[in-house]
Amino acid sequence: MLVVQKFGGTSVGSVERIREVARRCIATQKAGNDVVVIVSAMSGETNRLLGLAKQVNDDPPPEYERELDVIAATGEQVTVGLVSLAIQKAGGQAQSFLGSQVRIVTDSAFTRARIQSIDGQKIHDALKQGKIAVVAGFQGTDADGNITTLGRGGSDTSGVAIAAALKADVCEIYTDVDGVYTSDPNVVPSARKIDRISYEEMLELASLGAKVLQIRSVEFGMKYGVKIHVRSSFNNNEGTWVVPEEKQMESVLVSGVAADKNEAKVTLIGVPDKPGTAAKIFQPLSGASIVVDMIIQNISEAGRTDLTFTVPRADLKRTVELIRRALPDMAEQGIKTDDNIAKVSVVGVGMRSHAGVALRTFEILAEEGINILMISTSEIKISVVVEAKYAELAVRVLHDGFGLGKAPA
Numbered sequence: 001m002l003v004v005q006k007f008g009g010t011s012v013g014s015v016e017r018i019r020e021v022a023r024r025c026i027a028t029q030k031a032g033n034d035v036v037v038i039v040s041a042m043s044g045e046t047n048r049l050l051g052l053a054k055q056v057n058d059d060p061p062p063e064y065e066r067e068l069d070v071i072a073a074t075g076e077q078v079t080v081g082l083v084s085l086a087i088q089k090a091g092g093q094a095q096s097f098l099g100s101q102v103r104i105v106t107d108s109a110f111t112r113a114r115i116q117s118i119d120g121q122k123i124h125d126a127l128k129q130g131k132i133a134v135v136a137g138f139q140g141t142d143a144d145g146n147i148t149t150l151g152r153g154g155s156d157t158s159g160v161a162i163a164a165a166l167k168a169d170v171c172e173i174y175t176d177v178d179g180v181y182t183s184d185p186n187v188v189p190s191a192r193k194i195d196r197i198s199y200e201e202m203l204e205l206a207s208l209g210a211k212v213l214q215i216r217s218v219e220f221g222m223k224y225g226v227k228i229h230v231r232s233s234f235n236n237n238e239g240t241w242v243v244p245e246e247k248q249m250e251s252v253l254v255s256g257v258a259a260d261k262n263e264a265k266v267t268l269i270g271v272p273d274k275p276g277t278a279a280k281i282f283q284p285l286s287g288a289s290i291v292v293d294m295i296i297q298n299i300s301e302a303g304r305t306d307l308t309f310t311v312p313r314a315d316l317k318r319t320v321e322l323i324r325r326a327l328p329d330m331a332e333q334g335i336k337t338d339d340n341i342a343k344v345s346v347v348g349v350g351m352r353s354h355a356g357v358a359l360r361t362f363e364i365l366a367e368e369g370i371n372i373l374m375i376s377t378s379e380i381k382i383s384v385v386v387e388a389k390y391a392e393l394a395v396r397v398l399h400d401g402f403g404l405g406k407a408p409a
């Protein structure tokens with residue numbers, strides 16, 4: 001078998017953890033497999049590097065985001081070298097690769113680049129020589145050779161994309177929890193591990209704030225049918241398999257609850273209610289790769305409409321600038337922003353065939369006196385925006401209200 005193993009920040013967070021990773025890779029190889037390892041930066045390192053950049057320049061213009069990637073990508077450069085050395089020391093053979101060395105080609109959207117192609121040849125060559133290939137996660141290069149990074153949590157996407165490119169038999173995502181849970185186990189103590197979850201549900205959970213897998217990694221998995229096994233690097237327990245939807249999954253109404261505190265709300269008051277306005281507003285945002293999430297429009301007075309939407313919190317300032325430029329006639333007070341919000345979502349493929357999940361969600365929140373600021377729904381999820389201070393409470397009451405919690409011991 002060809003096994004891809006991706007290790008996150010905590011799993012390579014110390015010299016001892018790195019030795020542990022080396023032992024696991026060698027054991028997997030000794031069991032008769034070809035092994036490709038993708039590693040993140042040591043835990044805290046990416047934050048430290050980006051923090052340094054911020055100290056030097058807290059608001060670089062877009063054309064200088066390139067430099068952020070030059071800085072952030074070094075975290076993974078260190079770990080591939082260390083893991084490779086640790087494998088050698090433990091009796092194996094390894095070779096490290098940076099994103100550019102295995103030609104992980106991305107677009108040029110610095111700090112959030114998307115993978116376009118991967119050339120697996122060098123990895124295959126290393127495997128043929130009996131080596132474990134150790135590849136830096138999170139990074140690539142664009143067509144001009146600039147270093148790019150794939151967005152926070154991007155090593156998951158490196159792992160799954162490389163597994164897809166190499167047609168690996170499995171992509172194991174090693175992390176600091178035992179798998180994908182019904183909610184973040186570090187926030188909801190009663191959360192249960194899910195044994196099998198559909199790509200669709202995982203996609204929703206990931207995009208709604210469950211950072212255990214980066215959303216792009218799930219998209220790759222789904223598109224190329226990569227078998228993803230999320231599991232702990234601290235034990236040998238079976239984790240969670242992300243798989244195509246299975247019939248019996250529908251019997252579960254809600255599979256998971258997630259919260260996302262990384263969004264901000266923008267309200268444009270009294271924009272002209274005529275064809276082309278929304279396009280005029282969202283075109284520059286899209287051009288700047290700003291992902292607009294929930295959008296609500298309400299007629300406010302004749303010929304005018306209020307438009308509320310959410311964007312990643314980090315893009316709020318830029319969003320406001322772009323809108324000022326797109327709507328130069330808009331009054332200063334016509335643009336209201338709020339970054340003190342959280343999006344809380346319930347997800348489950350079972351919702352497709354059951355009514356009443358939205359109502360139950362609203363009732364559970366009402367019982368706790370939590371006010372809902374925005375609502376959006378899709379076939380398999382219901383999201384509400386609430387004040388940030390209610391995020392954890394909302395997640396807990398929804399989780400337990402939909403019966404996801406484990407029975408008290």
Ligand code: ADP
Pocket residue numbers: 007008009010011040153174175176177179180181182183184185186205209210211212213256
């Ligand atoms: P890594 O560094 O290994 O990539 P991350 O910190 O990115 O790990 O992701 C693992 C974390 O995701 C867990 O520690 C947990 O707090 C969080 N998490 C959020 N939602 C979930 C969920 N539904 N199931 C499991 N973990 C979750």
Ligand code: ASP
Pocket residue numbers: 008009040041046047075137138151152153154155156
């Ligand atoms: N090191 C990067 C980050 O912290 C990528 C990753 O860990 O997946 O976001």
Ligand code: MG
Pocket residue numbers: 008153156211212213214
């Ligand atoms: Mg991660």
